[in-house]
Each structure stands twice: as C-alpha cells, then as structure tokens.
Amino acid sequence: xxxxxxxxxxxxxxxxxxxxxxxxxxxxxxxxxxxxxxxxxxxxxxxxxxxxxxxxxxxxxxxxxxxxxxxxxxxxxxxxxxxxxxxxxxxxxxxxxxxxxxxxxxxxxxxxxxxxxxxxxxxxxxxxxxxxxxxxxxxxxxxxxxxxxxxxxxxxxxxxxxxxxxxxxxxxxxxxxxxxxxxxxxxxxxxxxxxxxxxxxxxxxxxxxxxxxxxxxxxxxxxxxxxxxxxxxxxxxxxxxxxxxxxxxxxxxxxxxxxxxxxxxxxxxxxxxxxxxxxxxxxxxxxxxxxxxxxxxxxxxxxxxxxxxxxxxxxxxxxxxxxxxxxxxxxxxxxxxxxxxxxxxxxxxxxxxxxxxxxxxxxxxxxxxxxxxxxxxx
Numbered sequence: 001x002x003x004x005x006x007x008x009x010x011x012x013x014x015x016x017x018x019x020x021x022x023x024x025x026x027x028x029x030x031x032x033x034x035x036x037x038x039x040x041x042x043x044x045x046x047x048x049x050x051x052x053x054x055x056x057x058x059x060x061x062x063x064x065x066x067x068x069x070x071x072x073x074x075x076x077x078x079x080x081x082x083x084x085x086x087x088x089x090x091x092x093x094x095x096x097x098x099x100x101x102x103x104x105x106x107x108x109x110x111x112x113x114x115x116x117x118x119x120x121x122x123x124x125x126x127x128x129x130x131x132x133x134x135x136x137x138x139x140x141x142x143x144x145x146x147x148x149x150x151x152x153x154x155x156x157x158x159x160x161x162x163x164x165x166x167x168x169x170x171x172x173x174x175x176x177x178x179x180x181x182x183x184x185x186x187x188x189x190x191x192x193x194x195x196x197x198x199x200x201x202x203x204x205x206x207x208x209x210x211x212x213x214x215x216x217x218x219x220x221x222x223x224x225x226x227x228x229x230x231x232x233x234x235x236x237x238x239x240x241x242x243x244x245x246x247x248x249x250x251x252x253x254x255x256x257x258x259x260x261x262x263x264x265x266x267x268x269x270x271x272x273x274x275x276x277x278x279x280x281x282x283x284x285x286x287x288x289x290x291x292x293x294x295x296x297x298x299x300x301x302x303x304x305x306x307x308x309x310x311x312x313x314x315x316x317x318x319x320x321x322x323x324x325x326x327x328x329x330x331x332x333x334x335x336x337x338x339x340x341x342x343x344x345x346x347x348x349x350x351x352x353x354x355x356x357x358x359x360x361x362x363x364x365x366x367x368x369x370x371x372x373x374x375x376x377x378x
Contacts, residue, residue, distance in 0.1 A: 041351075041362070042075035044369040045323060049377045050315070051113065051162070052369070054325045055080040055284065058099040060332065061106055065356045069328050073351075076113040076162070078283070078324055079103050080334075083116050086128050089149060097156065104160065115322065116161045117283070118211060119150050120195050122170035124181050134182045142186035147198050154202035163322070165211035165245050165283065166199045167192050173214070176226030192230065193239045200240040207378070210234070211245030211283055216266035217257065224269050235276050243279035246270075248310070249326065250287045255306030263313060274319045279378055281322040282314055286333055286349040287361070290341050299348055304360035311368035318375035323365075330354050 045052035053076035060066045070077060081087055082099040089095055107114050124132050136142040154164060170192060172179050183191045192210075199208055210231060214223040227244070234241045251257065270280060287303045314320050327333040331354040335347050346354060351362045 039366075041073045041365055041369065044366055046075060048315075048369060048372045049375045050320070050369065050372065051076045051115075051322045052365075053077050053112070053115075053323075054328045055117075056103060056106075056327075057332075058082050058102045061102060066329055066332060067106070069352055069356065071110050071112070073328065074112060076115060076322070076324070077103065077107055078115045078117050080117075080327070083153065084118060084121055084126070085131070085149070086121075086126060088153060090128050090130075092130055095152065100157075104157065108160070114157070114161050115281075115324070116154070116157060116164035116206070118165040118168035119153060119199055120146070120166065120183075121168045122181055122183070122192070123168070123179050126169075127181060131182055136182060136186040139187045142183050142191070143194060146183065146191070146195060150195055150198040151202040154199050154206070158203040159205040161203065161206050163207035163209055163243065163281065164199055164203060166196050166208050166241075168211045169213065170210075171212055171214070171223055171226040171230060173220065173223040173226075176222035176229070178226075178230070189233075193234060193237055196234065196239040196241055207242040207279070208240055209243040209245045209281055209283075210241060211247060211281075213247040213249055213284075214269075215251050216262040216269075217251050217253065220251075228269070228272050231273065231278070232276060235278070241278065243281050243321070244273045245281045245283040246314070247284040247326075248282050248286075248314075249284055250306070250310075253291065255287070255302050255309075258306055258309065263309070267313060270314070270317060274317060278319070280314065280317055280320045281324070282311075282320065283322065283324050284326040285324065286326045286335060288335055288339075288349060289347050290335075290339055294343055294345055296348065300360045303348065304364040307361050307364040308368055311365065312371065315368055315372035318373060319378075321375070321378040323369075325351055325365075328352055329356060330359075 042052045053074040054070060056070060056077045057080045079100050082103055087096060087099060104114060121127065170178050178184060178189050187194065196208055212227050214220050214227050231244055273280060287306060289299050289303060292299045292302060327350050329352045330346065330348050330350050333349050335349045341347060351359060353359055
C-alpha cells in the first residue's frame with residue numbers, strides 16, 4: 001500500500017536520522033537516544049495495553065549491545081528456537097530445557113515478560129527425525145506422548161508466559177489442508193484440538209494461539225482459507241483457543257506488493273478471525289527487502305512506510321494485543337541467511353542496523369503505536 005511518499009515519510013524520522021548521522025558506535029548512539037528522553041517502544045505500547053517485544057536467542061545473552069536494546073525497548077521477549085520441540089526433545093530420552101531457561105532467567109532479571117513459541121510445530125520439516133519416523137501404533141500412544149511433552153513444557157513456564165503458540169504452521173499453503181505428521185497419522189486432525197486442551201490444563205493462565213505465516217498475496221489464498229477453516233473448527237468444537245498469531249514476515253514483493261486491494265483482502269481475513277471472538281497477535285514481524293533497490297536510504301524509507309501502513313491497519317483492531325519483532329538488529333535476523341539478495345548486500349529487515357543504530361522502522365513503529373486506539377488489557 002505504501003501510502004507515504006519517501007519525502008513525506010522523512011518528516012517522521014527525526015532523531016533516528018540525527019543518530020544515524022553521528023558516526024558514533026551503536027552503544028554510544030543508543031545511550032544518547034536514551035538520554036534524549038524518547039519513550040521506549042514498550043512504553044508506547046503499554047500506554048495502549050499492547051505488549052511490545054522481540055524474539056531473542058540464548059546465544060545473544062552474551063552480546064551486551066543486543067541485550068541493551070532488548071532491555072531498553074522491549075516489554076516482552078519470545079524464544080526464537082529454544083522452546084521448539086527439536087531443541088527440547090531431539091532424541092526420545094533427551095529433554096533439554098537449559099537454553100530456554102537461560103532466556104527466562106534473563107527476562108525475570110530485567111523485568112521482561114515472555115510468550116511461548118511453540119509447543120508443537122506441526123510440520124515434518126521441523127519435527128525431530130525420531131518423531132517423523134515413529135509409528136505410534138495407536139491414537140492412544142500418540143496422545144500419551146503429546147500429553148507428557150506438552151504438559152512438561154507448558155507447565156514449566158506457568159504462570160510466567162503470558163501466551164503460547166500451541167500449534168505452529170500446520171496448514172499446507174499449497175492445499176489449504178493440514179500437514180501430515182506421525183501424530184496426525186495416528187490421531188487424525190483432532191491432534192490439533194488435543195494439543196490445545198492439554199496446553200490449557202498445563203498452563204491455565206496463558207492465552208493460547210494458533211500461529212502461521214499466511215499473508216495477503218494471491219499465492220496465499222488457499223493458506224488463508226485453510227487457516228480460517230481450522231480456527232473455525234477449533235472454536236466450534238470447544239477447543240480452548242484465544243488468539244491467532246499472524247507471523248507477519250513480509251513476502252518478497254513487499255512493500256510494493258502491499259497494495260490497497262491486498263490490504264483489503266488481509267483486513268477481510270482479520271475480520272473473520274475477530275468475528276470468531278479471537279484476539280490477534282503480531283508474532284514475528286520483519287520486512288524482507290530481497291527485491292528492493294540497493295540504496296540504503298531508499299530501502300529504509302520504503303520499509304518504514306510499509307511498516308507504518310501495516311501496523312496502522314493491524315493496531316486499528318482493539319483485539320491486537322501483542323506486537324513482536326523477529327529480532328531487533330538486522331545482523332541478528334534470520335533473513336540474512338534465507339534467500340540472500342542477488343547483489344550480495346546485507347538485508348535490513350528490522351529496527352536497528354548492524355551498527356546497533358536505530359533505523360526509520362523504529363520511528364514507524366513508534367508512530368503507529370502512538371496513533372493506535374486504546375484497548376482493554378489482554
């Protein structure tokens with residue numbers, strides 16, 4: 001949609017442009033930003049009863065520059081990979097909670113909240129090899145494992161985690177149907193319902209979400225339709241689902257591909273979700289600039305304009321309660337290793353650049369939060 005012109009959006013940049021021009025280190029610029037009295041993104045979000053935060057990896061705990069940004073800007077974090085089944089239960093007799101626990105310790109020490117991602121990534125590519133090869137023999141055996149595993153993980157972080165992505169990416173975008181795993185072969189589609197019920201019992205204070213990466217592009221038509229069918233079935237069957245997580249990784253044609261018509265399609269999809277009585281979580285926001293021009297100023301300005309457009313739409317819903325960025329620093333973001341740019345330049349998908357200096361995206365997020373309507377706490 002990109003309703004802002006490049007020239008018009010520059011008026012929003014303010015302190016970011018000044019900091020970026022100082023030539024100082026990221027740490028020095030960050031310190032000056034804090035002294036200048038700018039409110040943190042978390043405080044702007046909290047004023048509207050929105051939780052703002054970022055993904056974080058246990059390995060980043062040793063990066064003081066990164067943790068300084070997290071502590072200053074965020075009110076909540078989510079483990080990037082450390083709560084996933086391939087980390088926790090890579091072998092039948094291994095339960096590895098140490099990396100996730102380290103993030104919890106950091107969050108508690110710095111008065112940060114956390115949300116959980118993800119109890120079951122119902123996608124064979126991301127399940128441990130031993131689970132993919134497992135013949136459960138009966139539905140009861142698969143249920144017994146899921147009950148033990150989901151209960152162990154969800155209860156471990158209860159009541160600290162405010163929400164959980166119970167199931168992640170179970171819809172095949174090519175068909176709109178549930179992906180097949182060893183669990184679904186044993187239990188059928190009700191495996192999804194079962195995971196939600198177990199999660200509710202193990203973590204009664206956490207909000208429970210289904211999380212996926214569908215978007216507004218025509219190629220995602222079946223994906224969106226499949227997610228709506230799944231969520232509607234869960235609601236009607238009485239599964240304890242509270243929200244849908246919209247990952248919000250932009251597709252490769254953003255921002256130019258985010259037209260008014262596609263924004264209308266996306267709004268219609270979100271309307272369907274909130275019409276079922278569910279909240280919306282923006283769970284993994286970043287912007288893939290793979291196909292954007294090389295010029296950094298032009299890229300940053302277009303990304304910021306898209307960010308403001310997208311967040312203005314999403315935050316217009318009082319049901320949008322969480323806004324999570326998938327990493328706060330460009331060089332730490334997963335997109336650097338995913339489909340590199342043809343020109344070989346580093347991608348700029350997040351809020352701070354590789355020198356730990358704030359970018360125009362930060363101003364766009366701040367502006368969207370300031371403009372967002374108030375909402376009930378959730």
